[in-house]
Amino acid sequence: QKEVEQNSGPLSVPEGAIASLNCTYSDRGSQSFFWYRQYSGKSPELIMFIYSNGDKEDGRFTAQLNKASQYVSLLIRDSQPSDSATYLCAAIAGGTSYGKLTFGQGTILTVHP
Amino acid sequence: DGGITQSPKYLFRKEGQNVTLSCEQNLNHDAMYWYRQDPGQGLRLIYYSQIVNDFQKGDIAEGYSVSREKKESFPLTVTSAQKNPTAFYLCASSNRQGDEQYFGPGTRLTVT
Numbered sequence: 001q002k003e004v005e006q007n008s009g010p011l012s013v014p015e016g017a018i019a020s021l022n023c024t025y026s027d028r029g030s031q032s033f034f035w036y037r038q039y040s041g042k043s044p045e046l047i048m049f050i051y052s053n054g055d056k057e058d059g060r061f062t063a064q065l066n067k068a069s070q071y072v073s074l075l076i077r078d079s080q081p082s083d084s085a086t087y088l089c090a091a092i093a094g095g096t097s098y099g100k101l102t103f104g105q106g107t108i109l110t111v112h113p
Numbered sequence: 114d115g116g117i118t119q120s121p122k123y124l125f126r127k128e129g130q131n132v133t134l135s136c137e138q139n140l141n142h143d144a145m146y147w148y149r150q151d152p153g154q155g156l157r158l159i160y161y162s163q164i165v166n167d168f169q170k171g172d173i174a175e176g177y178s179v180s181r182e183k184k185e186s187f188p189l190t191v192t193s194a195q196k197n198p199t200a201f202y203l204c205a206s207s208n209r210q211g212d213e214q215y216f217g218p219g220t221r222l223t224v225t
Contacts, residue, residue: 004155031211032213034214036216043203046214046215092211099144099161099163100158100161101146101156102158105153105154
């Protein structure tokens with residue numbers, strides 16, 4: 001079973017700080033990685049995707065991918081209370097399972113004023 | 114206004130009854146997916162479809178069935194064979210398989 005692992009948290013950061021969310025994956029064939037934000041009782045919302053090694057920035061969000069270490073991270077700069085949510089990491093399976101999205105269990109982030 | 118709609122938002126059923134959850138998208142996406150989420154858990158894939166009239170089992174397909182007769186629609190039936198049907202059901206779509214997926218608002222099913 002191909003897995004995506006996340007620290008369930010909760011991760012608590014003060015307003016204005018950088019929140020760092022981490023994810024590891026076991027399928028070396030995975031090519032595409034996604035970060036979703038899920039507010040309580042709501043459906044997941046796509047916030048970032050990354051395909052290549054290195055960093056990808058979008059506003060206050062930076063996704064980082066290291067395929068050699070099988071590691072994906074999401075940095076949230078200038079964290080706001082509205083960023084408080086569960087963050088789900090997901091990977092697209094490679095090989096014969098191509099296209100199947102496997103999710104981690106999510107990290108709960110709390111940003112306190 | 115493009116998007117994915119799921120209905121109803123909340124659904125209550127008695128044990129032993131089959132129930133069908135609706136999912137419609139007007140994004141012109143080829144691929145559609147059904148996931149299940151249990152409290153404190155990540156999402157688990159039930160079924161997915163890359164193209165009309167074709168679908169594949171995901172990781173937890175037992176007790177579920179789907180159809181894909183139209184590109185815009187991918188209904189999910191939760192049958193009485195599903196042992197623990199109470200969950201949050203999420204439908205998603207992507208332009209093609211392997212592309213980023215976008216989710217509908219979900220249907221919360223409670224079976225008693």
